[in-house]
Amino acid sequence: GLSKAELQIARNEIYARHGRKFKNPDLQAWFNSCSWYKGTIEPAAFDESSLSDVELANVYFLKEKENG
Numbered sequence: 001g002l003s004k005a006e007l008q009i010a011r012n013e014i015y016a017r018h019g020r021k022f023k024n025p026d027l028q029a030w031f032n033s034c035s036w037y038k039g040t041i042e043p044a045a046f047d048e049s050s051l052s053d054v055e056l057a058n059v060y061f062l063k064e065k066e067n068g
Contacts, residue, residue: 004066007062008027009027009030010062011058011059011062011063011066012027014051014055014058015051015059016034016039017036020043021040021043022039022043
């Protein structure tokens, strides 16, 4: 029951919790407003291998729902 925008935020929160920064200024502003967010990794330098199998599965699931 989430909107496309909410799904995008949910998916990117997984990356944000690992310190990833975002090219999209709206996403970057959203996560900058979160007290827990510490963006330290540039988007091009972020390595998805730092995500767990469950996190990766969730990323793919949410992306599919965004595009569905």
